[in-house]
Amino acid sequence: MIEARSLTMIYGNGKKATDDISFNIKAGEIVGFAGPNGAGKTTVIKMLAGILKPTSGTAVINGFDINKDPVKAKMSFAYIADNPDILIQLTGLEYLNFIADMYEVKEEVRKEKIKTLSERFGMSDVLNTQMREYSHGMRQKLMVISALIHDPPAWILDEPMTGLDPSAAFELKQMMREHAKEGNAVLFSTHVLEVAEQLCDRIIIINNGKVVSEGTLEYLKLTNPGMTLEEIFVKLTGKPENEA
Numbered sequence: 001m002i003e004a005r006s007l008t009m010i011y012g013n014g015k016k017a018t019d020d021i022s023f024n025i026k027a028g029e030i031v032g033f034a035g036p037n038g039a040g041k042t043t044v045i046k047m048l049a050g051i052l053k054p055t056s057g058t059a060v061i062n063g064f065d066i067n068k069d070p071v072k073a074k075m076s077f078a079y080i081a082d083n084p085d086i087l088i089q090l091t092g093l094e095y096l097n098f099i100a101d102m103y104e105v106k107e108e109v110r111k112e113k114i115k116t117l118s119e120r121f122g123m124s125d126v127l128n129t130q131m132r133e134y135s136h137g138m139r140q141k142l143m144v145i146s147a148l149i150h151d152p153p154a155w156i157l158d159e160p161m162t163g164l165d166p167s168a169a170f171e172l173k174q175m176m177r178e179h180a181k182e183g184n185a186v187l188f189s190t191h192v193l194e195v196a197e198q199l200c201d202r203i204i205i206i207n208n209g210k211v212v213s214e215g216t217l218e219y220l221k222l223t224n225p226g227m228t229l230e231e232i233f234v235k236l237t238g239k240p241e242n243e244a
């Protein structure tokens with residue numbers, strides 16, 4: 001459902017941020033994407049989402065090639081960027097309507113979605129406030145709501161839990177579980193290994209732009225006996241360069 005095919009990205013400055021990254025997330029799966037700062041997670045996610053054009057390789061979402069069939073592909077997934085500070089001059093409601101317009105969500109459907117999602121994330125009272133007045137977590141919650149407004153089968157989320165309070169994080173995790181259970185696919189990047197441990201069917205770990213491990217938690221633990229996920233992560237990805 002979410003397929004990376006040999007995604008390689010060389011930025012304009014010559015930096016090879018990702019090198020031949022491939023994976024396939026199937027219907028019903030929640031997959032965690034982990035790796036140190038600068039490993040290439042956001043770069044991969046932006047290529048999957050069609051925001052960055054890969055130097056080589058492609059992504060296929062729900063059978064649609066993101067580079068050949070971008071509109072159909074984009075209609076079929078939800079995307080949360082790593083930065084929620086966009087269009088902050090709009091009110092929350094204006095932003096949600098703008099996104100709903102882009103995804104052609106019908107009036108009655110969007111009303112219901114905005115109502116239930118805002119209630120779930122405790123945002124109903126601030127929808128008429130400009131987002132510039134929101135806290136970081138409130139902006140993040142709004143990004144979550146906006147991503148889910150068109151109810152797509154695949155979710156591609158870049159550090160979606162960052163800045164969320166425990167109740168909102170709980171809601172989102174719950175929603176990710178429900179979504180996967182209904183036969184959909186979720187890919188999310190995270191630095192919080194406990195979250196990956198709680199939620200994921202599989203974990204993909206990348207380092208220096210390459211996949212260094214991929215498998216279920218059981219597989220990772222079986223191949224690294226007696227180690228916690230944190231210890232496995234440190235073993236596979238090494239210490240940060242400035243501490244090495």
Ligand SMILES: Nc1ncnc2c1ncn2[C@@H]1O[C@H](COP(=O)(O)OP(=O)(O)OP(=O)(O)O)[C@@H](O)[C@H]1O
Binds near residue numbers: 017035036039
């Ligand atoms: N626009 C850009 N131009 C040049 N290099 C970039 C650009 N964006 C990212 N990079 C480089 O690509 C590499 C991967 O960055 P990326 O943002 O994908 O990492 P990440 O795994 O998401 O990190 P983090 O955990 O900090 O979010 C880094 O070395 C980064 O410096």
Ligand SMILES: [Mg+2]
Binds near residue numbers: 041042043082
């Ligand atoms: Mg990132």
